[in-house]
Amino acid sequence: MSQEEAEARFFEAQMPNADVQPLFDEARKLGIGFYLGYAELTPEGRPYNTAILVDKSANIVGKYRKVHLPGHVDHKPDAPFQHLEKKFFDVGDRPWGVWDTLGAKIGMALCNDRRWPETWRVMSLQSAEIVVLGYNTPSQNIHWDEPVHLRMHHHLITLQASAYQNCVWAAAAAKCGREDGFHMIGGSVIVSPTGEIAAQASTEEDEVIAVQADLDLAKAFRQNVFDFARHRRPEYYQLIVDRVGPGEPLKS
């Protein structure tokens, strides 16, 4: 399969398109907004790992292109499967956004983004109340012999800590089951601003989870322990933007 064929097969040049139009139609009929992830090919030919936010009238109101691309660009002959996000996608062209829609301020992330605290902070600093994301996480780590239970553990602790630290509701949807024979974790969750799991999928089949999310639950956190305006100290955070990777200790 050539690069062109692969792109024609796996990438979406238009959104919505005929394949997903039934989803948009049904959602409009039911008055339900949604988040959708897909491989985007722009008119300029740039490939992104993209998510959109769709309102109750089936209008696309927000778009996010994945910033934290995991994996590698080279073929790894010894790996059981490849993790080629860095090969097939460009890094997103802007930071995480927040949109006022569906009665809330909603931010979007994608998969590996959830492991990075910067992702969440950039959205909470835009007053996000809900963060939504999708993920495909294999239970096997191809890079080293990681105990498989840790994959779910890392997913849950980062979601819980990040929802708490950023005073947001977080909703994360797994594509689970098997892909090319390899198992992928489930664990779709909705986490409250208390850092507690409010709902969690209990199977690896198609499943709907839902909560009545009280957006005011975050207020006490935002006004006290996480009153950013009173407590944050950006003058001491400079290293977060000045350095990419680890370096020498600061002079003390």
Add this chain to the structure above:
Amino acid sequence: MSQEEAEARFFEAQMPNADVQPLFDEARKLGIGFYLGYAELTPEGRPYNTAILVDKSANIVGKYRKVHLPGHVDHKPDAPFQHLEKKFFDVGDRPWGVWDTLGAKIGMALCNDRRWPETWRVMSLQSAEIVVLGYNTPSQNIHWDEPVHLRMHHHLITLQASAYQNCVWAAAAAKCGREDGFHMIGGSVIVSPTGEIAAQASTEEDEVIAVQADLDLAKAFRQNVFDFARHRRPEYYQLIVDRVGPGEPLKS
């Protein structure tokens, strides 16, 4: 009690001093390094919530002054007790540091710092391998009617997620039991870079917890999922230093 008397009573103008000299002496005799938190009064009369790192020869090799001061400056007549860190201490005069001592690169934080992801990131960007901190956390939240179980939950999820996200061992020591009649949580823990609790205090009495911390355990994380140099995107993190509190969404 006047301000001067309070300071004379609660603050340390010298470190070590006669009160803690026996601790330094015993540690030197045993060849054990340690972390110690105290209220510091500088020669210039500035009050800080301070921690020091002491090597096996009882030399003070590092000092950190708390950045994220929680609480309030005013007397709250309706509160069961006061949380006056913002009144009695100045904000620390420098970011978190990392010191190469005791066979590891060790960073220090204090109490409320652990809830802020920036704390951990600034240390991991200085190549920290271990982060140590002490905390005094009342089980009752005086600001709102928070379920008491959440105090321990927030402590543990932030420690676990932060150790994982920053590829460090984290050691957190509680001052627990009762203070002025009010209960304070225990939950002293040592968390591994996998985000798992390697040791946790099981009582609220004096207790020693210890692990053989394999510093290389973090290597696989640092070289793959959290290879900062390949994966971090500081160009999209600018809001973390540009804004103190939440604001409008970025234009998309």
